[in-house]
Amino acid sequence: MNIALLPGDGIGPEVIAQAVKVVNAVGKKFGHTINFEEAAVGAAAIDLTGNPYPEATHEVCLRADAVLFGAIGDPKYDNDPKAKVRPEQGLLEMRKKLGLFANIRPTFTFPSLIHKSPLKLERVEGVDFVFFRELTGGIYFGEPRGRNEQGTKAFDTNVYTKEEITRLARMGFEAAQKRRKLLTCVDKANVLATSRLWRETVQELAPEYPDVKVEYEFVDAVAMRLIQWPKAYDVLITENLFGDILTDEASVISGSMGLMPSASVGTENKLFEPIHGSYPQAAGKDIANPLATVLSAAMMFEYAFDMKAEAQAISDVVNKSLDEGIVTEDIAEGSKAYKTSEVGDWLA
Amino acid sequence: MNIALLPGDGIGPEVIAQAVKVVNAVGKKFGHTINFEEAAVGAAAIDLTGNPYPEATHEVCLRADAVLFGAIGDPKYDNDPKAKVRPEQGLLEMRKKLGLFANIRPTFTFPSLIHKSPLKLERVEGVDFVFFRELTGGIYFGEPRGRNEQGTKAFDTNVYTKEEITRLARMGFEAAQKRRKLLTCVDKANVLATSRLWRETVQELAPEYPDVKVEYEFVDAVAMRLIQWPKAYDVLITENLFGDILTDEASVISGSMGLMPSASVGTENKLFEPIHGSYPQAAGKDIANPLATVLSAAMMFEYAFDMKAEAQAISDVVNKSLDEGIVTEDIAEGSKAYKTSEVGDWLA
Numbered sequence A, B: 001m002n003i004a005l006l007p008g009d010g011i012g013p014e015v016i017a018q019a020v021k022v023v024n025a026v027g028k029k030f031g032h033t034i035n036f037e038e039a040a041v042g043a044a045a046i047d048l049t050g051n052p053y054p055e056a057t058h059e060v061c062l063r064a065d066a067v068l069f070g071a072i073g074d075p076k077y078d079n080d081p082k083a084k085v086r087p088e089q090g091l092l093e094m095r096k097k098l099g100l101f102a103n104i105r106p107t108f109t110f111p112s113l114i115h116k117s118p119l120k121l122e123r124v125e126g127v128d129f130v131f132f133r134e135l136t137g138g139i140y141f142g143e144p145r146g147r148n149e150q151g152t153k154a155f156d157t158n159v160y161t162k163e164e165i166t167r168l169a170r171m172g173f174e175a176a177q178k179r180r181k182l183l184t185c186v187d188k189a190n191v192l193a194t195s196r197l198w199r200e201t202v203q204e205l206a207p208e209y210p211d212v213k214v215e216y217e218f219v220d221a222v223a224m225r226l227i228q229w230p231k232a233y234d235v236l237i238t239e240n241l242f243g244d245i246l247t248d249e250a251s252v253i254s255g256s257m258g259l260m261p262s263a264s265v266g267t268e269n270k271l272f273e274p275i276h277g278s279y280p281q282a283a284g285k286d287i288a289n290p291l292a293t294v295l296s297a298a299m300m301f302e303y304a305f306d307m308k309a310e311a312q313a314i315s316d317v318v319n320k321s322l323d324e325g326i327v328t329e330d331i332a333e334g335s336k337a338y339k340t341s342e343v344g345d346w347l348a
């Protein structure tokens, strides 16, 4: 197996290093030969090459069987609205060029961490849903975008084709068939033309999946219900921007944000990454929680290589680390906090 | 005082009726002559005239000193992506034609209801922030919007001018000066051209308000922090679509969604409405909670007529009704539930 490693910015390199240890241990245990090829992305790549997603990095991704990605983002670019190159451009270009049109983000709870949820126990216990966020379309990529000549007016374009909606929606329907058979289409069809196309397209597909119950909800209503009664959801599908906001909202309800993995997949390529960001304040301190990245590696074994036992071995050891308290300071709570690298060693 | 009454759809007419009782009682107590003029809007107006915001209604609003509005929306339009006229168009047209560019949505807690919050007590206790949502621009109104000829592609345009951002931001800065002096600008400047103009404009205005601390946060991060630590916020300013999602998310954290009022204001006109929707399932049953509408009437006295004592009298009686349990079934919890109309009578 050839895995492209893209550590990226902030705590990215540290958490990726732990995932590598674990992947190597799994390779050894199950007798797989695993090759890693590392490449730069984000602010790290700008520093090196001036480009947040260099062509060389793209080639590394293309020849790999899967990409394991850390995080992107550096605060030095955030408050400079006029910066010409930004780390996030690299992320968007990578998604687009690799055709990663579906971002799959599960939300579930860990019994040993559920007390950290900001929500009351009865609301969050047993929560188990998954978002399919469209990742290569919408307002993130639509043209035209920019400013008028005087710079006094700015614009962005949200655009979706039926085809883009269909391929994402089908993934959602299929996932729902394997789960609790409920699909929620999240849109703003009472305002947006794009959302009306989403709703229409999903309505047309629905008869092909007669075992799946389909619900249509406005994005503002979902933003409420995710807090009020998140157990109501099973599979949610939505466009890029709504998905950005809602999956982040969803990520905090379980109380274990630092543990949530994600997959971004397309027809040709597959990328796995923790949902947390680059957490620059913690960079280089060996304190970041590596579990989300390690669990992203588990998703990689399952979704990229169809190796369920390998994925399970990783989940099992993560659960064991939680049970035995071999965890970083963000979840240690009074008991001994381990370093990022120590947790990685222990897991491996 | 001339007040335009726009009951709208669903429970709108029932909750507006209670606000009228209370406003009349206040008029009597404080010696004001209050005239009401009623007009149709939303699905109710479509049924009557084919138009969700008829010209006659607009004229009623224009000649009034303030508009008291119920709710809009009827499920019969929601799952018909091809419907030619929708109730929401009336709402958007009303906002645009009346120039209501700022939607002001406070979130605060009622001690007697805080236990209903989905969040743990320590997270929500003392929460007190206010959103200034831009209401007449952005992707809600931008052109072009629609479909390609074959109907296989849809598009919307997000657009903002510096002027639109400036007038909304100034309201936020001024509000912050009267509160805890913290302003959070919510955008997606790492992706959107419009958001970069927002951030740039706010950065340029900031030196005029040296006593206000300004923070810039991405919309996805705010969606998280609103749940994790909502006490961190004081005044938040944001564009139309982000505001739609985030103010609804914010509305549930206090546990008293049915009580939250809002104001939509412009240079010429002012409109007051509960933040809850038309709640069609409850329509005609005399069970809807009228308190958000009654408190919107309090906001009207304060913001439209600069009558603080009148506003205070309404807040006081609302608090009294909560203390004495003269409340509708949604907050009665085991003790006797009163009808919508009974609560209105009692308050008046």
Ligand SMILES: CC(C)[C@H](C(=O)O)[C@@H](O)C(=O)O
Pocket: A072, A073, A088, A091, A244, B190, B191, B220
């Ligand atoms: C960094 C940013 C461009 C990105 C996005 O908005 O997609 C991030 O928030 C995410 O969700 O992966």
Ligand SMILES: CC(C)[C@H](C(=O)O)[C@@H](O)C(=O)O
Pocket: A190, A191, A220, B072, B073, B088, B091, B244
């Ligand atoms: C009904 C709808 C068009 C409206 C909006 O999106 O503005 C509503 O959600 C609101 O927030 O007032």
